[in-house]
Amino acid sequence: MSTPVTDRPVITGWSAVSPHGIGADALAEGLRTQSPTVAPVDTARWKVPTSRAHLVPGFETREVLGKKGTRSMDRVTGLAVAAVGSLLDQPGSVRESETGERAALVLATTTGSAASMMDFTRSSLEGARPYDVDPAVMPNAVMNCAAGQCAIWYGIRGPNTTLAGGRAAGLLALNYATRLLSSGRADTVLCAAAEEYSAARHWLEWHSRGPEAPGVALGEGAAVLLVQPAAAVTPERPALAEILAVRTRVATGKQARPALEACVRSALEAAAVTRDDVWAASPSDAPGLLGHLEREVLGQVCGTEATERVPAVGRLGDVSAASGSFQIAMVLATAAATPAAAGQVAVVTSADRDGSLACAVLRLRDAR
Incomplete structure (x- = not known):
């Protein structure tokens, strides 16, 4: 069935780093086969009580992205960078329009990395002096670290925005992406969202969720949508x-x-x-x-x-x-x-x- 072309923005691509694996194909196959993704958490590594979670299988930032530039990269940043990279590496990707000065990036989050924020604050409180902190990890404690790293890694030089909105953040980011296009601020928007698993997030949820849903297992991952004007559609990147x-x-x-x-x-x-x-x-x-x-x-x-x-x-x-x-x-x-x-x-x-x-x-x- 064909649909008339309009001037509304369209989604022309997507990818994800999910509990089913890295890439759009991994998520699509996991949905097709209805493969379960929940598993017991390694309590020694994550420093949490016995629990279950939906983790990205085998995801280690330095193994996925390489050692260059990832020594101090936290998990939520690694997930976001990997997701954006998997979209840009798809067959049919047009780097000239999907990166550069006319490409924007909008990242949805809750707080950035709760683990990085807490670890950095703790080191200031526990050190001999408040400023005895590792300057290499300070950028991770800033909410927009992941979005900034995505832009640096892939040369996305247009508007760069982080939206903190909890569970609604992904749709808020999509709305923001359409506004960037309609105002002429960008020709392409990579609209992403990321959430990490960590001991800090485990305990924040444990203490704040209340008695109505104590057994819901946490999940993690990142997903990214390529949002463009309808006129930018190509055979390589058709409107989805x-x-x-x-x-x-x-x-x-x-x-x-x-x-x-x-x-x-x-x-x-x-x-x-x-x-x-x-x-x-x-x-x-x-x-x-x-x-x-x-x-x-x-x-x-x-x-x-x-x-x-x-x-x-x-x-x-x-x-x-x-x-x-x-x-x-x-x-x-x-x-x-x-x-x-x-x-x-x-x-x-x-x-x-x-x-x-x-x-x-x-x-x-x-x-x-």
């Missing part, structure tokens, strides 16, 4: 999906449900589509009651069948800030294996416990 609308709301407590429903309906209205047009709907699988609420709202607004057509992002564990980008990647991977998905509409939502709500509406394109 058209970004019809992104809408956001903020609400907590009893207001979360009506606000999320209003957010989804507003996005559908902006996209000029109806409930009957929605082929797939992907919730962010927030742990606990919020995740149940999100799935109920999507089922009510878009239909329960739509929520079952794409594997749940929770299969990868709690990937937090990387959820939205992984959800879109999983929608695109599923659509690529489903010929009937071409021309259909997909809805992706995010709901964060701090109140950030977001919804993106995509029209899937036939990239064959």
Whole structure:
């Protein structure tokens, strides 16, 4: 099925470093085979109690990226750099337009690396003097370290932005990417999201999550989308999906449900589509009651069948800030294996416990 060309931005590529492995093919194959990714955590290495997590198998930053420039690189930066590199190394990549001065990078995160921030602060408190710290690891304690390293590694010299938004960060980054294009600030945007596993994140989640979802295993990884104007589509980088609308709301407590429903309906209205047009709907699988609420709202607004057509992002564990980008990647991977998905509409939502709500509406394109 062909879709008319519009002036809306499109997604022309994606890749990921996930608990299924490195690259888009690894994630797509893992979804196809429904391979489990959860495993016991090495308690000695990670310094956590006996637990289970969804880790990127065998990921060691220096082994994946090489020894040059990675001696002090933390895990979340390594994941982000590896994901962007796997996208740029795909067949059909056009480095002239996907890097350089007219290419931007937007990275979604929760806090950057909680482990690096805590380790750096601890060394200042425990040292003989507050300034007895390793200057080589100081950049890791800054939230935008990963985005900066991605730009340095691959020569991305356009706008470089880090958005901290918890579970909603991936969709917030997608919205920001469309604004960069519409304002003429960039011709191409690499829209990425990354979340690492660490002892610091384990304990932060353990103490802050509350009793409603104590057993949800953490996940990690990074996903990146290539967002371009429709006019930039080439045979090598065909349009995979058209970004019809992104809408956001903020609400907590009893207001979360009506606000999320209003957010989804507003996005559908902006996209000029109806409930009957929605082929797939992907919730962010927030742990606990919020995740149940999100799935109920999507089922009510878009239909329960739509929520079952794409594997749940929770299969990868709690990937937090990387959820939205992984959800879109999983929608695109599923659509690529489903010929009937071409021309259909997909809805992706995010709901964060701090109140950030977001919804993106995509029209899937036939990239064959």
